[in-house]
């Protein structure tokens with residue numbers, strides 16, 4: 001194995017190069033290598049300054065995440081201790097210049113801040129994204145950052161986790177020069193300029209601001225933390241550590257930081273967020289699909305239907321530089337679809353997300369049309385017409401005649417049987433479900449619905465397409481509602497039972513958002529449309545068992561034309577904005593309906609709301625797992641955290657079940673079963689794991 005750190009010298013400047021692909025993480029061997037190289041360079045009398053630079057596509061992008069995972073398992077360790085290395089760098093008698101390209105994030109930024117100077121290319125990013133993993137900068141970052149950029153900027157970076165670009169970092173004092181052209185020669189030039197100057201130690205700098213100024217900044221930081229990271233403890237912990245930098249000498253501040261690190265590592269949130277981080281990376285490993293499975297190159301995509309989903313998928317493709325043929329049946333529908341795309345892009349330009357030139361490029365990649373012209377050149381065709389089996393079959397029959405033999409044929413169906421759709425073609429092995437979520441150009445999740453037929457290459461290509469579009473593709477089985485919507489249905493049903501029993505939509509939604517859900521379930525229902533929920537309910541009616549309890553209020557809302565947000569009235573009322581307003585008319589309707597049905601009204605606690613809504617999902621998730629429609633419990637977690645607004649800091653429903661303990665979850669499910677009947681029948685896998693004292697994570701691990 002090649003050394004991850006090497007040392008070379010040129011005209012009095014030592015160059016330490018870190019080369020630890022793919023992202024130059026601080027894996028074991030790297031800190032030791034840097035230390036050895038630094039000490040060698042320091043001893044060498046011919047050396048006047050030292051540059052630390054990285055090979056490959058980035059500067060040190062962060063700590064070794066595997067080490068962090070271990071640290072979460074053993075919080076007392078506090079994770080890898082970089083303190084001796086950072087002190088050694090800072091104490092070096094010769095100026096150490098950190099030369100940054102790509103990303104200097106987390107541990108990478110912390111290491112860079114221990115250098116005496118930092119230079120970076122203009123498109124380099126620097127940041128402290130630890131809060132996204134439920135932790136805080138733990139290698140003295142909370143102590144050095146405010147000394148370099150001031151308290152307010154440090155608070156913003158650590159609480160939001162958002163990286164900044166080099167020019168902004170220069171303005172803030174985080175770096176000393178933006179290098180045009182070759183980074184190494186620029187860094188060497190800089191090194192020669194500062195060689196011989198007394199070294200500047202970051203830790204010896206004062207933190208700016210008076211006590212009262214800083215108190216105001218921290219108070220504002222707490223408000224910011226509450227807004228962007230509801231319920232999360234890491235941003236508050238980061239603030240606490242930053243506050244220590246303003247009140248304690250450096251060494252004591254570092255000690256405090258380490259104490260806080262141990263505390264957050266010991267908490268459930270860091271474990272959950274680290275779980276999701278790994279789970280998102282593991283979804284691409286699909287049993288039975290070897291890593292080296294060939295994929296079809298995707299440069300041209302054909303999309304059928306320019307409605308909500310077709311338009312969004314077209315934008316997702318254009319955003320990734322893929323050319324799109326977008327087909328509709330009528331000019332008016334095509335015009336509507338294109339207008340929606342344009343409006344969306346214009347709003348992004350207005351908000352400064354990208355320039356007009358970028359918008360023009362993207363629009364030019366989308367070719368609206370009323371025929372299948374050019375679809376014979378498409379590498380992938382995605383059907384996004386109305387949700388109707390006869391129509392989908394007709395469309396697949398048509399494209400089967402036109403598409404080239406190696407074109408992947410995908411349906412965006414959210415409920416229909418993909419095998420039945422595939423049977424309408426002469427090549428079921430090329431057919432797959434690509435279930436995007438709305439808005440498709442924003443939402444990261446794609447359920448890749450694998451029926452009986454698709455070839456390994458088609459599955460692998462689908463995963464590659466999701467990645468190319470910047471999304472997370474999760475392979476799921478071909479069952480009713482696939483994974484996400486299948487679990488959503490009992491969740492929605494249970495929420496409706498809760499209001500019949502005495503809660504209000506607002507109380508249910510508040511309990512859910514307090515728990516951390518991005519939106520309450522009734523607000524979601526209003527957004528999706530009461531007509532859609534009504535239709536799904538009708539479609540599922542034949543699956544009901546005799547005497548099964550059925551929610552009663554939804555049909556009435558539908559009959560009253562309260563179709564949700566689009567009509568300004570559903571479970572809630574809506575004014576100009578999209579914020580739901582509780583409606584006494586709905587509360588009265590619920591009460592009347594419940595009374596007529598003889599349902600006793602009582603006080604429902606937030607805890608019961610959470611247990612009934614979340615445990616019913618978990619129970620269904622356990623069934624899905626056992627049937628093999630999801631490969632891993634962790635895949636279900638990814639689906640829920642990326643597509644359904646489940647809080648990442650709870651790690652997804654299955655991880656949450658493990659956190660509560662399957663024994664307790666199972667016990668409650670049994671109680672609900674006794675009370676509410678067969679809809680709560682415990683999933684055999686939940687029962688089995690609970691009785692064996694195992695977890696869903698154990699199940700995943702045993703499956704490998």
Ligand code: NAI
Pocket residue numbers: 304305306307308309310327328329330333384385386387388391395412413414415435436437438
């Ligand atoms: P939509 O009603 O907004 O758009 C469907 C479009 O397809 C219409 O513009 C219609 O003119 C067009 N169309 C119908 N037949 C066509 C044909 N033969 N050739 C070309 N265009 C044709 O529907 P939406 O919401 O975009 O849904 C499309 C599909 O995506 C459905 O299968 C739906 O279940 C699924 N889906 C919808 C989601 C949503 O949130 N709306 C989420 C995920 C999947």
